[in-house]
Amino acid sequence: xxxxxxxxxxxxxxxxxxxxxxxxxxxxxxxxxxxxxxxxxxxxxxxxxxxxxxxxxxxxxxxxxxxxxxxxxxxxxxxxxxxxxxxxxxxxxxxxxxxxxxxxxxxxxxxxxxxxxxxxxxxxxxxxxxxxxxxxxxxxxxxxxxxxxxxxxxxxxxxxxxxxxxxxxxxxxxxxxxxxxxxxxxxxxxxxxxxxxxxxxxxxxxxxxxxxxxxxx
Numbered sequence: 001x002x003x004x005x006x007x008x009x010x011x012x013x014x015x016x017x018x019x020x021x022x023x024x025x026x027x028x029x030x031x032x033x034x035x036x037x038x039x040x041x042x043x044x045x046x047x048x049x050x051x052x053x054x055x056x057x058x059x060x061x062x063x064x065x066x067x068x069x070x071x072x073x074x075x076x077x078x079x080x081x082x083x084x085x086x087x088x089x090x091x092x093x094x095x096x097x098x099x100x101x102x103x104x105x106x107x108x109x110x111x112x113x114x115x116x117x118x119x120x121x122x123x124x125x126x127x128x129x130x131x132x133x134x135x136x137x138x139x140x141x142x143x144x145x146x147x148x149x150x151x152x153x154x155x156x157x158x159x160x161x162x163x164x165x166x167x168x169x170x171x172x173x174x175x176x177x178x179x180x181x182x183x184x185x186x187x188x189x190x191x192x193x194x195x196x197x198x199x200x201x202x203x204x205x206x207x208x209x210x211x212x213x214x215x216x217x
Contacts, residue, residue, distance in 0.1 A: 001048050002040075002103070003158075005141040005214040008175045012078065012087045013139065019212040021072035022140075023062035025110045028217055030064075035102045043216025045205045046155060048147050053194070056202040059209040069114045086115040089139040092132060095125050100142050103217065107140070133169045142217075145170050151201055152189045159208060160185050176213035 004026065006013045013019060028042045047055045073079075078086040091107060093100040101122065108118040118140075123131065131137050148154030157163045159181050163172040181204065188200040209215075 001043060001046070001147055002100075002142070002144045002217040003046075003214045004107070004217055005143065005174050006212065007136060007138050007141070007173070008213060009136060010139055012089075015076045016211055017072045017076040018078065019215075020062060021069040021076070021114065022111065022116075023212060023215050024065045024069040024072065025114050026062075026107060026215075026217070027064045027110060031103055031106060031217060035099050035106065046158070046208045046214070046216050047151065047201065047205055048216075051147050051151075054151055054198060054201045056205055058202070059206045061209075062215070066110075066113055073114060073116075080115045084115055085117055088117045088119070090119045090121055091140045091142065092121050092123070092128060092138045093141070094143040095123065095128055096144075100144075103142050107142070129169045132173050133171065134167045136166075136173070136175065138173075141173060143170070151204070155204075156185050156189065158214060159204070174213040176211070178207070178211060181207055181211075 006019050008014055032038065032040045032042055041049075044057050044061065045055060045059050049055045049057070073086055080086055089111065091104045093104040101120070104120045108120055111118045132141050146154055157171045158174070159176055160172060161177040161182050164175055164177065165171055184200055184204045184207065188197055188204070191197040191200060
C-alpha cells in the first residue's frame with residue numbers, strides 16, 4: 001500500500017481539517033491512471049481490501065474536490081495571503097522507485113492550486129530514512145509498506161503511540177498520539193474472537209480516516 005504521511009509535529013498540519021483538505025486535493029484516480037498506468041487500485045482505507053478479514057470500506061472518504069479543500073483550509077484559519085499562498089510544505093519521497101517521485105510531482109501541482117507551495121526533496125535512502133524516522137524533519141512523506149498478514153504486524157506500527165521511536169524506520173513517523181486509537185489497537189492485539197477483532201479494526205480504520213495521520217493512495 002502506498003501512503004501519504006503527515007508530520008503532526010508541524011503547527012500547520014496539526015489541524016485535521018488541513019490534512020483532510022490535502023486529501024481532497026490529492027487526485028488518486030489520476031495517480032492510478034498516469035503514474036501506475038492502471039496497475040494499481042485506489043485505496044479506500046489504510047487496510048488493503050485484499051485483507052478481507054479486516055478491511056472495511058465504511059469509513060470517511062475524500063474525493064478529489066479542490067473547492068472543498070479550499071473551504072477546509074479557510075475554516076482551519078489558513079486563508080490565502082496577498083500573494084495567494086497559505087503556507088509552504090516540503091514533500092519527501094521514498095527513493096525506491098520513480099513512481100514515488102512522480103506522485104510527489106502530481107501532489108505538488110495539486111497543492112499549488114489550493115495555495116500551498118511545495119518543495120520536493122530528493123535524497124539517497126539512508127538520508128531519507130534518517131530525515132523521516134530519526135530527525136522527523138519533514139512535512140509530507142510518500143512511501144509504501146506492506147500490510148502483511150495481520151494488522152498487529154503490518155499496521156499497528158503506524159498508529160500506536162508507543163511506536164513513536166526515533167531511528168525505527170517505517171513506524172509511527174507522523175507522531176500520531178491518540179489514546180482512543182491506542183485503546184482500540186491494544187484490545188485488538190489480544191482479542192481471540194474473529195468477529196470482535198474485525199469490529200475493532202473497523203473502528204481503527206474509521207478513526208484513521210477521520211484523523212488522517214496518513215492516508216492510502
